[in-house]
Amino acid sequence: MNRFSANLGFLWSDLGLLDRIRAAADAGFEAVELHWPYDTPPQDILRCCRDAGVRLLAMNSPRGDLSEGENGLAALAGREAEFREGLLRAAEFAVAAGAPRMHVMAGVTPNTAAARATLAENLCWAEEAVPELGFLLEPLNNFDAPGYLYHLPGQAVRVIEEAGLRRTQLMFDIYHVGREGLSPAKEFDRFRDHVGHVQIAAVPNRTEPHAGSVDMAVALKHLLGRGYSGWIGCEYKPERTVEAGLPRLRQLASCLDADPERATSGA
Template identity: 45%
Template sequence: MQFSANLGFLWTDRPLPDAIRAAKAAGFDAVECHWPYDTPAEEVLAALNETGLRMLGLNGRRGNVVGGENGLTALVGREEEARAAIDEALAYANHLGTPNVHIMAGFAKGDAARRTYVENLRYASSEAAPLGITILIEPLNKYDAPGYFLSTTGQALAIIEEIGAPNLKLMFDCYHVQLMEGDLSHKLADLLPHIGHIQFASVPDRGAPDHGEVNYAHIFKRIGELGWQTPLGAEYKPMGDTDATLGWLETLR
């Protein structure tokens, strides 16, 4: 298996370019991040070129983080701001050669929110297509993100099928899916044609994948049997120094 270091959680004690270098030194095959916008894209690109790593994905802005927002795409009346965030994310990703952009839904509910979400995703998919970029949507679990608009793979799949854009895919985070639905092996197989990226962390503490209720040796083996070839995203919260948590990188590879 190949693995991508999610620098939204790993090596957060250093600037993004240095975190990229740390991921290379640790033996990761790629990197991904959350919100890189405080770092000039040229500095990130220089670190990627230096290390030979690819930035697999990044997120669009969340909105007013201090006010508790966690995405804009499903928020009624915020369409202009949501699309500006989409444009910014696509431009940054295009500069880096990043193939995936995760567009976050936010805290919302109801039919109007769903219509807003669908229309904004249509816009994102259309704008991303000429750039060769895939738009990702990710269900978040109700424990970490109560009230988040997108919470299950079934809900995400219905929206993906309704929009019908070939570059709109599911971000399958094993951590979130296990907490909400379980049955990871079957769900990975059933949803594979719609999956654009896979992430993981231990359950229930979102730590390194060497403990908890999910047997990642089995899950990674299953993913390999399904023919998946893209690096899997290590999006876990290290308990202490990141380097001290990386024993799994060799034992599970």
């Protein structure tokens, strides 16, 4: 599975983080991506990844106050200082852990010009303040994340283009795209130049990617045929256990060819 990375926010969620990294390596993954690993010392993550022989691709920026339903701070007007302080701490952690990228969580807020301007200003600042990292923006579908700033790829790309961002790219999650009723192939073709990372899960249940309404083998072959050569993040919720779904995941991986450009992809 040399093209697939294991998203350890969902996979082996019953284990401690370091054990999840080891489990991913034992299952044949060569890369992992994380959600919010900040309770584990970054030096331990770095050491564990090196010992296991896996690459750490990325992690998420802080979400804010979960008790208030917050899901990121980057687009929230009036919270700029809090966002930037948190991002600096998270970036220091990511660099120490060996991650080259961070998914910046925009937050729950109406998609207004003011919110987009706040996000753009924060991302311009982040690109200057943290030259060690690249950044990713991920549209989250309205069913799972109602009220999130953007739920369509074009909405995130609009921020990137209007702000003239240089090191911020689109996280293209086929699950979120399909959940919105869009064609992954058509959306990818529209925004290919901005795609920095791809993630997969079954539509609409977010289980193993071989199931669901989107033929994942066809979708991924289309992306690869259009020039995508990066990692493919397996961000799904196992229907039973991770191990039970691995044979079908390996079958899907075997449909794909060539190695990814490991230095350029994140999660």
